[in-house]
Amino acid sequence: MNAPLRVLVLWFPDWPLRAALGGPPPHPPTALVQANTVVACTASAREHGVRSGQRRRVAQGHLSSLQVLPHDAARDERAFLPVLQLIEKHAPGVAQLRPGLAVLRARGISRYHGGEAAAADALAAVLTEAGLPEVRIGVADGPFTAEIAARGPRPRTVVPAGLSKDFLAPYPVQVLRDEQIPDLLIRLGVRTLGEFTALPAIEVRDRFGERGARLHALAAGADSQPLVPRPPDPELVRSVEFETPLAGADQVAFAVRQTADGVLVALGEASLVCTEVRIDLTDDNGLVFSRTWLHPTCFDASDLVDRIRWQLEALAAQNAKDPVDEARAFGGISAVRIVPVAVDDAAHHQPGLFGSGTDERLHHAVSRVQTMLGHEGVVTAALSGGRWLADRQVLTPWGERPVAPRDPTRPWPGSLPDPLPAEVFRPPRPIGVDAADGSTISVDERGALSAAPARINGSVVQGWAGPWPIHEHRWTAGGGKKGHRLQIVDDRNRAWLVFCTGERWWAEGRYR
Incomplete structure (x- = not known):
């Protein structure tokens, strides 16, 4: 997992209530309800036992004078946009995690103000002057740890770099905000993040899968969540x-x-x-x-x-x-x-002080060519997963984000190990692989060759290896692509990767 970023999280407590009522807290006892369920409530309502997740009738049973308003998520977004714009003026690159919670990289603003604590104080002063004194700020390795720090008892909390695991250890597993795994951990007797991280990572992955492994890394402070820029105006x-x-x-x-x-x-x-x-x-x-x-x-x-x-x-x-x-x-x-x-x-x-660099000149040149040839006239290659050579590359038009249809990091049994052929034929080219008597070589059901390869495309075979079977989707009615691969070197020192399907031979690639 990538090294976590130092980030600064700004949390505005009870933001949906502020968006609905206007003005900073304290607010009168109020709850926001959606589908007859409390989704947010003021601090004064929580003092009387009202909690998020309660049914409306239960909340009103705790406090008969409770003011109940419908929750409007779009209103929360609209009200938070000016706050993001204000933060952007003093710290570019702010991203919204959700209304009332924003995150930005700590490096730039901390270097400008002379430290992370000073940067947090400077932002808090700006927001307080703008009528947002309730803001709480946390600085840590990654958004998850920084959000936990912002929700702590102090208005400003800075978690030193590399100490996220120790900082998170006493917190209950419920802060992971997962619907299933925290409940399972509690039933297993694991109640804090420290106890969770003490479990071996391999056993956590085996028991809880990839989601559990992700939460285990999160609890240990290995938060590599990327920052997504805020929505444009x-x-x-x-x-x-x-x-x-x-x-x-x-x-x-x-x-x-x-x-x-x-x-x-x-x-x-x-x-x-x-x-x-x-x-x-x-x-x-x-x-x-x-x-x-x-x-x-x-x-x-x-x-x-x-x-x-x-x-x-x-x-x-x-x-x-x-x-x-x-x-x-x-x-x-x-x-x-x-x-x-x-x-x-x-x-x-x-551009730089002395003009654009090589990457910028390359971009302009390629863009001009693309303008003349069309959108798909210039493509870039990206690695994909697969067993066949043609499946392991994805061609994407210049400027588009490459999307691999198959994960290249997953194991692909039957795929060719490195080194791969330098030239891949798309589609595969028909080729002749003959025995010494001139007959075409075939491969039986057991994967045995009918004869040793003697000639390939008219050239004398100097050496060969294989065959290796590939049979995809054998469980389906029609089956998938299947064949037997061979590596052959001819007398011109050309190395071929060929495969046989039925009675025909095809050249999949060529080594140089």
Whole structure:
């Protein structure tokens, strides 16, 4: 597991109540209810026995004068957005864990203020001046430990680096907030995180699976949860509507150029750049076609226009393949909406003092080629899992996030060990593997060759190894891909990886 980050967590107690009632605590006895269940309550209500998770009737039985209000999650989000914006002005890179709980990397702000404790005091002073005196701050290795520290008895708590395990040890296992495993641990007599971490990690994994192993690492302070940037401001969204629907991709791309410039201007005014964008295309039938696009660095106006054109070309190609499917067909485009999905601080993407580096020049060159060839004209390779060579690589268009359909870290029995062939044939090429008498070699059900390989593709065989069987999905009715592999070296010192299916031989790859 990756080394945990030093993070700073800001917790605003009873935030849903503050969003509903307005103003800082103390608040009158109030409970927020959803589906007749208390989801949040004020400190004054808790003094009379009201608790989250109680049924509404039980809570009112503890306090007849309890004020009951419906819970509105969207209201919590809206009320917390100005707080995130305020924090962002003093500490860029803040992320929302949930309304009332924010996290940011501690390194930058602590170096600016001369230490983590000083940074926490500075942020607390800013928030107190803004009318948020109830804020509690925790600094630790990872968001989980920092949140526990923020919920502690002191307004500001700094857990020294590397001491998260000792800090968490006395806390009950319920702080892991899992629906099943804490209850099982309590029934087994394990009540604190310290007792949990004392159990061998291998035995925890065997007993509780991957989820238990994750919680065991979390209890030991090995928190590697990534920080996700906060949602972009809705004011960054731009859209354009056309009085007459436009049918051509180039027409739409030309018409939205000013809208794309507007998105970049709005981002620039907020000192932000966009790294992920969603484009919504509405046709004259009212159907909306949406797609999310990623960028290796950050979007400019030309990149946005290119994505819109590529999205239209993909829709036109899809419509041409299945023109009968009216549900998927689209007419002219009547509206385009550009929605920044992920943003980053513009300072992280500024060129160096003496110009851009090699990576930046490479990006611009590849992007120009992609603009000329189309979205799938430039692809990058990523490692995937699988038994066949063609399955172990995934080609992704430049700028997109590679998604491996099969986990490369899992064991793949029957897969080829390193070193792998330098050249992989997609699809496999037919090839001849013959015996000394010129007959084609076959492989029987037991995996035995009918004769020793003598010639491959007309060349003399110098050496060979195998065969090794591969039979995927043997339990299914039709079975899966199956065959027998051989490694063969010919008299031209070329090493081949070939396999036999039925009576035919195929070249899967070649060593160089």
